[in-house]
Amino acid sequence: MTGYELKKALDQSTQLFWHAELSQIYPALKQLQAQGLVAGQLLPQAGKPDKIRYVITAAGREAFQRWLLEPLDEVPAVKNPVLLKLFFAGSLEKEQLLHQLRCQLALQRARLQRLEVETAASVQELSQADLAQAGMMWERLRHFGVLQVQTTIEWLEDTIRAVEEKS
Amino acid sequence: MTGYELKKALDQSTQLFWHAELSQIYPALKQLQAQGLVAGQLLPQAGKPDKIRYVITAAGREAFQRWLLEPLDEVPAVKNPVLLKLFFAGSLEKEQLLHQLRCQLALQRARLQRLEVETAASVQELSQADLAQAGMMWERLRHFGVLQVQTTIEWLEDTIRAVEEKS
DNA sequence: CAAGGCATGTAAATCGTTACATGATTTA
DNA sequence: TAAATCATGTAACGATTTACATGCCTTG
Numbered sequence: 001m002t003g004y005e006l007k008k009a010l011d012q013s014t015q016l017f018w019h020a021e022l023s024q025i026y027p028a029l030k031q032l033q034a035q036g037l038v039a040g041q042l043l044p045q046a047g048k049p050d051k052i053r054y055v056i057t058a059a060g061r062e063a064f065q066r067w068l069l070e071p072l073d074e075v076p077a078v079k080n081p082v083l084l085k086l087f088f089a090g091s092l093e094k095e096q097l098l099h100q101l102r103c104q105l106a107l108q109r110a111r112l113q114r115l116e117v118e119t120a121a122s123v124q125e126l127s128q129a130d131l132a133q134a135g136m137m138w139e140r141l142r143h144f145g146v147l148q149v150q151t152t153i154e155w156l157e158d159t160i161r162a163v164e165e166k167s
Numbered sequence: 168m169t170g171y172e173l174k175k176a177l178d179q180s181t182q183l184f185w186h187a188e189l190s191q192i193y194p195a196l197k198q199l200q201a202q203g204l205v206a207g208q209l210l211p212q213a214g215k216p217d218k219i220r221y222v223i224t225a226a227g228r229e230a231f232q233r234w235l236l237e238p239l240d241e242v243p244a245v246k247n248p249v250l251l252k253l254f255f256a257g258s259l260e261k262e263q264l265l266h267q268l269r270c271q272l273a274l275q276r277a278r279l280q281r282l283e284v285e286t287a288a289s290v291q292e293l294s295q296a297d298l299a300q301a302g303m304m305w306e307r308l309r310h311f312g313v314l315q316v317q318t319t320i321e322w323l324e325d326t327i328r329a330v331e332e333k334s
Numbered sequence: 335c336a337a338g339g340c341a342t343g344t345a346a347a348t349c350g351t352t353a354c355a356t357g358a359t360t361t362a
Numbered sequence: 363t364a365a366a367t368c369a370t371g372t373a374a375c376g377a378t379t380t381a382c383a384t385g386c387c388t389t390g
Contacts, residue, residue, distance in 0.1 A: 004341055017250035024378060026343055047386060049341040068256055069263065072249055072271040075278055081243050083184035083308060089235055090304035096236065104239040111242055137257035140329070141250060144322050151318050155311050162307070171369055191350060193371055214358060216369035339388075348379075353372100360367070 002051045003029055013138060016115075016145040029054055037063055098163055105156040112149045115142070169218045170196055180305060183282075183312040196221055204230055265330055272323040279316045282309070 001009065003025045010019060020028075029052075032038045037060035043051040056064070082104060089097050168176065170192045177186060187195075196219075199205045204227035210218040223231070249271060256264050 002341075003343090014251060014254060015244075017245050017247040017254070019244055019246070021379065022341090023343080023345095023380080045341085049385075051341070064255075068252060068259055070252075072252065072267050073274070074249075075271075075274050076247055076249055077182075077186055078184050078245075079186070079243075080184040082239055082241075083311070084181060085235065085237075085239065087181060087184070087304055087308055088231075088301075090301035092235055100239050104242075107240065107242050134255075134257035136329070136333075137254055140322075140326050141254055144250070144319075147318050147322060148315065151314050152311075155307075155314060159307050162303070166303075169369075170371090171367095188351065189369090190352080190371080190373095212369085215367095216357075218369070335390100337388100337390080340386085341384100343383085345382075346380085348377100350375100350377075352375080354374095355372080356370085358368085360365100362363100362365080 002053050004051075016141065032060070036060075094163060094166065098160060101156055101160045101163065105153065105160065108149055108153050108156065112146065112153065115146050115149060169220050171218075183308065199227070203227075261330060261333065265327060268323055268327050268330065272320065272327065275316055275320050275323065279313065279320065282313050282316060 003022060006025055006029075007020070007022050029038065029040070033040050033054070037057060038054045039057055040052045040054050043053055045051060086100065086104075089100055092100070170189060173196075174187070174189050174192055196205065196207070200207050200221070204224060205221045206224055207219045207221045210220055212218060253267065253271075256267055259267070
């Protein structure tokens with residue numbers, strides 16, 4: 001893929017748990033090329049900027065496989081500024097706290113909609129054969145995203161109820 | 168608090184959604200002091216290194232309040248290297264994929280144990296009065312952490328089952 | 335005719351981690 | 363006697379973001 005195509009692919013597939021800006025992708029591709037893990041081919045275009053299409057090399061495939069096999073022996077640390085703010089928001093006025101909670105709830109509900117409709121469609125685009133193999137994890141991860149957002153929505157609803165019922 | 172005390176407080180309270188190293192905390196405190204948001208008081212000690220205890224100023228309190236009131240109008244982007252690896256792990260051999268999933272499952276189960284036992288105890292330490300106000304969100308957020316880990320465990324179990332039942 | 339897509343990048347700044355450095359006291 | 367706790371930091375590196383820069387084509 002080209003850097004530009006990669007960005008789009010990332011936004012469609014992994015946006016729930018990974019993302020990157022073009023300004024990070026382009027230098028990263030050059031670095032991978034310098035390490036011999038990918039090969040770049042210049043594709044001149046008329047009327048548009050030239051493309052550079054990168055293809056993984058044998059060495060790249062090996063490095064990727066090694067990475068895949070590294071044991072998952074750690075739980076990644078989370079940084080969530082929204083939860084951090086809510087942690088301290090207990091000291092706000094009741095109405096202000098409720099406003100913050102409702103604001104986030106609306107966003108999460110909209111997100112669930114998008115996840116269930118749009119992303120399900122993009123998973124459907126995969127062939128049955130793909131779904132049986134690599135694509136299966138794609139669908140499983142999309143489902144995980146839905147579960148997480150549902151949990152978040154229910155938790156926000158409960159929390160709003162609890163705050164409302166306070167003195 | 169001193170930087171050192173702050174780090175311990177963070178590890179006990181917000182580790183589920185925020186953390187920081189001492190090497191980040193110490194310069195940050197100096198910066199806050201330079202901005203007049205905290206004041207530092209040197210406490211000489213015998214037999215131990217001197218402490219610097221920081222106290223929030225009036226300007227600091229105002230800035231903190233402004234931060235608390237900023238609308239929660241975005242859902243923070245997540246970066247989870249474990250999920251990223253699982254996304255691509257669909258292309259591994261069945262047994263290798265199962266190994267990765269089981270490895271992560273064991274970690275998450277251990278984590279749930281710790282969360283339910285240890286953290287519940289540290290929340291108990293708060294007085295009833297505190298629980299009614301600021302501490303309530305602490306307890307709610309601990310609960311959210313439990314829900315998220317439970318969801319993760321169930322999802323991993325389901326996924327393992329799905330992979331096992333494949334050709 | 336403005337906005338967005340296509341396509342590449344660089345530069346500056348920020349954020350965060352790991353390693354290094356010191357040194358006394360306490361615990362296993 | 364080794365490791366952990368207390369207590370402070372700095373330096374180097376790596377990761378990531380935001381802003382800047384270019385320029386044509388297509389769509390609303």
